[in-house]
Amino acid sequence: MRRKPGPSTIAVHGQPVRRPDWTPVVAPVFQSSTFTNPVGSDETVMYTRYGNNPNQVSLAAKYALLEGTEAALFVSSGMGATALAHLAVLRPGDHLLASSWIYGGTRRLFDEEFGRLGIEVTYVDPDQPRQWRRSVRKSTRAVFVETPTNPLMRVVDLTPMAQIARDSGVALLVDATFASPINFRAVEHGADIVISSATKYLNGHSDIIAGAVAASKPIIEETTRLMQLWGQALDPHTAWLIDRGMRTLAIRMERHNATGMAVAQWAEGRAPITRVYYPGLESHPDHAHAREVLGGFGGMVGLELKGGARAAERFLKRLKLVTHAPSLAGVESLISEPRLTSHSRLTEEERSRLGIPDGFVRLSCGIEDAEDIIADLEQALG
Ligand SMILES: Cc1ncc(COP(=O)(O)O)c(C=O)c1O
Incomplete structure (x- = not known):
């Protein structure tokens, strides 16, 4: 296709390609934990926990196209996506600047777990742009915002946060679950990493739990490395269901x-x-x-x-x-x-x-x- 496909087309097909004869119109579920590999090869093996099962790979490629990022990764919950995306850019001793208008589960993750990992969090109200700049520290390594917010549907202007992230050379992470990439593409407004609970609009049928991260290739590689070690890989059947949900x-x-x-x-x-x-x-x-x-x-x-x-x-x-x-x-x-x-x-x-x-x-x-x-x-x- 010469024309860049629109979001409805991407949601159905991913990147449209001509199919060879006698291939299924709908990709099968590769319900397999492991795959054969060549004897003597030192190439990375195919193993579903590694995130390289074909269902996981095609779903992630489709979502990256929708968000307008180089790459993406699906994991087994929205909380898993939030946790891994942050851990991909934060280390012990780092500081996270976060919006105070965020999902309760995210707030608990920051309060109950990040402190334990040596990551300090400062909360700022999104309607106090000057306070954001004042709260930046030498150790600030990431900025986190949720928009639209739960449950007041506040639509945060990302401009000041994106500016701070750019000036400080740190990542802006945005949880845009409530919008979906059809209503809002956070990277067009300065986000480096988009987080979504795929449990919600992406799948849209209240029958699975999953999360997604979309970002540059190096960030997704690091998020994938963490997923392989901490173990939040998405089940292939769930990946297949989300792919089906995303078509509509x-x-x-x-x-x-x-x-x-x-x-x-x-x-x-x-x-x-x-x-x-x-x-x-x-x-x-x-x-x-x-x-x-x-x-x-x-x-x-x-x-x-x-x-x-x-x-x-x-x-x-x-x-x-x-x-x-x-x-x-x-x-x-x-x-x-x-x-x-x-x-x-x-x-x-x-x-x-x-x-x-x-x-x-x-x-x-x-x-x-x-x-x-x-x-x-x-x-x-x-
Ligand atoms: C904005 C937002 N982010 C993340 C999550 C966590 O997603 P999950 O329940 O898929 O782990 C939720 C869940 O309600 C949410 O509303």
């Missing part, structure tokens, strides 16, 4: 974007809902920036219910179509309360300071008919 990524995102917007607009007019958090709405603090950098606003909507935790519980118990479960970004609509899931380790006051009051619910709009999702939410409001 672009079209799913189109629907998530449209339904997210429809639900957010509906919610804004409802009296029992005191606030709606959706970057596609003018009322969202990052709306102007989101319009500039996002290809779509996604399917994640935050709703603050009048009446706090009890009102939220009443509402959740009445839902029929929208399922009460953690996680997000699948074809089915899911809803959860961050106070009991991702942010359960914080006190009510800490959550309130972060802008997550009790009565806040996080809705992941699936690809059902928007009218059905809205009708379910409407009846549950009572």
Whole structure:
């Protein structure tokens, strides 16, 4: 193909190539831990823990094309991807400058494990650009940002962080799980390493756990080396399922974007809902920036219910179509309360300071008919 393929084409095919006659249109699952190798050869052997199983390799190549990076690697969870990507660029004695608006699991990894490894972490609010520069140390070796954020859908302007990373010659790591490469490609905004929980939009069917890292070849080589030693290789069948899920990524995102917007607009007019958090709405603090950098606003909507935790519980118990479960970004609509899931380790006051009051619910709009999702939410409001 002469023309550079678009994201929908890449999501289906990876780099399109003419297939030889009599080859399967869909690649088989290479459900094999090991592969034959030539006698006497000192070439690297093929072994699924090494990440060179054909299912793992073709999936990673497709994802790298979508993110616009030289290379990529899939591992067995989003947390695995976050951990290995950071360990690929940080050593004992190094300092990590991190956004304070991050997924609770990531925060725990930094707080409970990185200190033990001799890596110090400083947290800065993304809306304090001067504080970022002030927090840089001689030992700073990496900067980490999540965007859009969980659960307030803040869309962070990466410009100051990218500038700091460039000036200091360190890596900018961005967890862009909530956008997917269809809505946002972080490398176009200065990221060196993109992290994604493939459990979410990339796979999109709530049936696997996986993570992905996209970056330059040397960084992916180092991440792969760590994966081989720490052992988070992706199972071939899971790789095959993600590959299948990714074939519909672009079209799913189109629907998530449209339904997210429809639900957010509906919610804004409802009296029992005191606030709606959706970057596609003018009322969202990052709306102007989101319009500039996002290809779509996604399917994640935050709703603050009048009446706090009890009102939220009443509402959740009445839902029929929208399922009460953690996680997000699948074809089915899911809803959860961050106070009991991702942010359960914080006190009510800490959550309130972060802008997550009790009565806040996080809705992941699936690809059902928007009218059905809205009708379910409407009846549950009572
Ligand atoms: C933004 C973000 N990053 C990373 C993760 C971790 O992903 P996983 O559950 O696949 O390990 C999550 C999980 O919810 C997430 O929301």
